[in-house]
Amino acid sequence: MPLTVTMPQLGESVTEGTIARWLKQPGEHVARYESIAEVITDKVNAEIPAPADGTMAELIAPEGAVVAVGQPICSIETEASAATTQPQQAQPQEAQAQEAQPEPSVPASPQPVQQETAAPASPQSMPPAQPSPAAPAPAPAAQPAAAQAPAPAAQPAAAQAPATQSESHPGNGAATYHMTPAVRMLVREHDVDIAQLQGSGIGGRVTKKDVLEYVQRRDAGAPPSAAPAPAPAPASPQGQSGTPASAPPQSMSPAQVSPPAGQTPAPVVAAGEGDTVVPLTSARRAIAEHMVRSRHTSPHAYVLVEVDMSAVSRFRDRERRQFEQRHGVKLTYLPFVARAVCEALHRLPTLNASWSEEGVVLKRDIHLGIAVALEDNLVVPVVRNADRLSISGLATTMADLGERARANRLKLDEIQGGTFTLNNTGALGAVMTQAIINQPQAAIMTMDLVVKRPVVVGDDAIAIRPMMNLGMSFDHRIVDGLQATRFVRTVKDLLEGFDDQAAL
Numbered sequence: 001m002p003l004t005v006t007m008p009q010l011g012e013s014v015t016e017g018t019i020a021r022w023l024k025q026p027g028e029h030v031a032r033y034e035s036i037a038e039v040i041t042d043k044v045n046a047e048i049p050a051p052a053d054g055t056m057a058e059l060i061a062p063e064g065a066v067v068a069v070g071q072p073i074c075s076i077e078t079e080a081s082a083a084t085t086q087p088q089q090a091q092p093q094e095a096q097a098q099e100a101q102p103e104p105s106v107p108a109s110p111q112p113v114q115q116e117t118a119a120p121a122s123p124q125s126m127p128p129a130q131p132s133p134a135a136p137a138p139a140p141a142a143q144p145a146a147a148q149a150p151a152p153a154a155q156p157a158a159a160q161a162p163a164t165q166s167e168s169h170p171g172n173g174a175a176t177y178h179m180t181p182a183v184r185m186l187v188r189e190h191d192v193d194i195a196q197l198q199g200s201g202i203g204g205r206v207t208k209k210d211v212l213e214y215v216q217r218r219d220a221g222a223p224p225s226a227a228p229a230p231a232p233a234p235a236s237p238q239g240q241s242g243t244p245a246s247a248p249p250q251s252m253s254p255a256q257v258s259p260p261a262g263q264t265p266a267p268v269v270a271a272g273e274g275d276t277v278v279p280l281t282s283a284r285r286a287i288a289e290h291m292v293r294s295r296h297t298s299p300h301a302y303v304l305v306e307v308d309m310s311a312v313s314r315f316r317d318r319e320r321r322q323f324e325q326r327h328g329v330k331l332t333y334l335p336f337v338a339r340a341v342c343e344a345l346h347r348l349p350t351l352n353a354s355w356s357e358e359g360v361v362l363k364r365d366i367h368l369g370i371a372v373a374l375e376d377n378l379v380v381p382v383v384r385n386a387d388r389l390s391i392s393g394l395a396t397t398m399a400d401l402g403e404r405a406r407a408n409r410l411k412l413d414e415i416q417g418g419t420f421t422l423n424n425t426g427a428l429g430a431v432m433t434q435a436i437i438n439q440p441q442a443a444i445m446t447m448d449l450v451v452k453r454p455v456v457v458g459d460d461a462i463a464i465r466p467m468m469n470l471g472m473s474f475d476h477r478i479v480d481g482l483q484a485t486r487f488v489r490t491v492k493d494l495l496e497g498f499d500d501q502a503a504l
Helices: 079-099 110-118 144-148 151-168 181-189 208-220 235-240 282-297 310-327 334-347 391-406 481-496
Strands: 003-006 016-022 035-040 045-049 054-059 066-068 072-077 300-308 353-356 359-362 368-370 420-423 443-447 451-457 461-475
Touching: 035 072, 181 208, 300 481, 310 391, 310 461, 310 481, 334 368, 334 391, 334 420, 334 443, 334 481, 368 391, 443 481, 461 481
Parallel strands: 368 420, 420 443
Antiparallel strands: 003 072, 016 035, 016 066, 035 045, 054 072, 300 461, 353 359, 443 461, 451 461
């Protein structure tokens, strides 16, 4: 059989990807690790490599299709699969030739041929505990024409398919329930009766578009489209498989009967007259799922301090023009705070950690995530080994990651593996924020807008100082208020005591 290629996991919170372009077409040779498709996700654009040498056999997912992680996208005919297919195709001919030879213990040859051909389907279509009713099958074989007709072998095979569908999707046709995990989650969120859905995808698969269109019709009060009628189970194959004739069909089970369309629960928020329903993008849905999961996973607690940024501000004002000419990027407050965070994580490593049932996992390396806000998305590229970089190194690295994040050109490994996240909400003009932890990290720190305001200094004197609110949301399972406050105050002390004669 051809090797099936599935949609890979392209990010910690990525559940699906869109096939942007196929780089290989059916019949073309592919080498192992050669890119075969371009995929767009909520976080990155990536190329999918071929898992083995071979020939592209089939493109299961067309360009533009949204495919859930783990679902098939194409198949590749490898040398190994081709070698195993040829003996399998030749085997029935050899078997028929052997079966055509009369055996000494059997008086007539046509009977064994038909019996051995039809017998393999019978055990699959009946429970092991039931006696086999296929023993009388050789009787029709007395006629020579019956031995040549393929109908006896095809009939039990046809009876097998409805039984399998009935076990997997009782009470409805299989097409009604063919959904990816992402679509199933969408069905649960909108409280959709799946019996009312009619799939428009390949093989009757229910797509996100089908669900959203149904929700729009339901919210607008329009009657839902008629769902396909359940396929009736054949009576004779069920009887042959040992099911009692008096047993009620599975589709009539009271627990599986769907409520009428008129009794579908109303949505929490319904679109009124003049309102517009904006369908959720995959990016918006992924962010929503990640945020909800984080709030349900970690008990969030918060701590906030005020930081006098006078020392950093003096140094920045003096160096930023030459820095921009030398490195080509602006010198903002972000790399100064990032450097202080890395130093604080060295002193208090319990914040550079993750929770597990076996214990708190203290991370050896410091991989600092930097939140980047896009127009309709949010990504967190990661600065690897941020503690090893100078202020200028942090500034140039974060500027490069931010630019490529806005252009959707980040690589997969650049958005994974962060151990602590820093969010520069001050760049948006915010003065006080409480962020949600980026799982599975222990905390996320926010640096707000630097604002000049009067503060009390020295002997009750009032001075104008550049002040910044520095907040942190932390997982109360991992650290308590003492450690969290100590960490934030360490960052504060490092910024307020910054040596304005230091080198970048």
